């Protein structure tokens with residue numbers, strides 16, 4: 518929460534970032550790096566800018582409605598949007614030289630109307646509200662509200678390099694204040710606005726930034742030293758590195774993906790983390806999977822998904838996404854589950870995971886797989902609910918291969 522207004526230059530930066538995201542379709546993280554690179558911003562000021570931008574994107578439809586501004590005209594009308602944001606948050610307006618004014622009477626009329634529209638109030642596009650109600654029923658309004666909150670910052674202690682206590686002490690020396698997260702071993706919540714990636718502790722591979730819910734998913738894999746483990750949709754390796762730590766660097770951990778640049782990124786992170794048992798392999802065709810048939814003690818399928826559990830962190834995606842993408846993803850997940858499950862050996866464990874809270878990508882997908890596949894039995898599943906935990910939203914199901 519902000520207690521003072523943004524400076525004029527920070528307000529302009531927010532408008533530039535929003536224009537890049539909403540008018541040019543740039544992902545939020547790239548819009549940030551595009552605007553921040555080369556600037557000597559204090560960590561506190563940068564944190565303020567990302568906080569305001571994130572909040573604006575989480576409730577974009579509401580703020581645009583209150584300001585009578587269109588999402589594709591931010592460059593031209595962004596000053597009124599930012600004025601409305603300050604007005605809504607009871608802060609003095611920023612001191613902009615050329616700004617579109619807010620008509621107070623019009624603003625108050627619109628505010629009253631908006632209060633009567635719960636989905637608008639919670640920053641939810643209509644298509645998402647419909648989908649959420651259809652998929653989650655009565656549970657949806659709570660989740661919708663939870664996805665509106667600013668995400669907290671979490672670290673995963675890299676136990677290949679240090680213990681959580683040691684990490685906390687080292688970070689404190691670099692003015693990074695943290696507290697352990699209840700119920701998630703090795704997770705720390707960051708309380709200060711520090712620039713984490715500039716710390717010596719980060720450069721030494723002592724931690725990774727990773728949501729506590731994501732850390733929970735990785736821990737479900739329960740990999741042991743000496744095992745043969747496959748992380749088949751590894752991306753840049755958030756969960757791979759966590760699994761490597763479970764394995765204490767012993768055994769074989771194969772990280773696969775269809776995108777080489779992500780695996781290149783993963784290799785770099787693994788080097789920094791001291792995770793020497795990680796090998797990467799691009800999935801070039803179905804043959805790559807066939808060659809690994811019945812070979813692994815553990816297979817993690819952290820499948821491509823709608824990302825509708827992580828909207829707190831990636832609020833830009835709800836203004837870019839369309840409902841038409843959803844069935845395409847569900848189909849891809851089904852194919853990955855059917856094909857990649859062949860890599861699990863008899864007695865081995867398959868963990869299916871998503872960063873979505875939608876039933877069709879989660880339990881319904883798993884139920885269908887089990888109905889089509891007698892070689893696996895269900896062990897457990899869990900929805901990591903943003904409303905219950907305050908973390909990002911995830912789902913996992915743990916299955917065991919019982920026959921060839």
Ligand SMILES: C[S@@+](CC[C@H](N)C(=O)[O-])C[C@H]1O[C@@H](n2cnc3c(N)ncnc32)[C@H](O)[C@@H]1O
Nearest residue numbers: 749750751752754755756774775776819820821
């Ligand atoms: C949810 S992300 C993985 C995130 C990663 N596990 C982490 O914890 O950082 C899904 C990944 O699946 C990859 N992917 C997409 N289609 C795939 C396919 N057919 N086979 C394997 N991976 C695929 C994407 O490139 C993406 O990196």
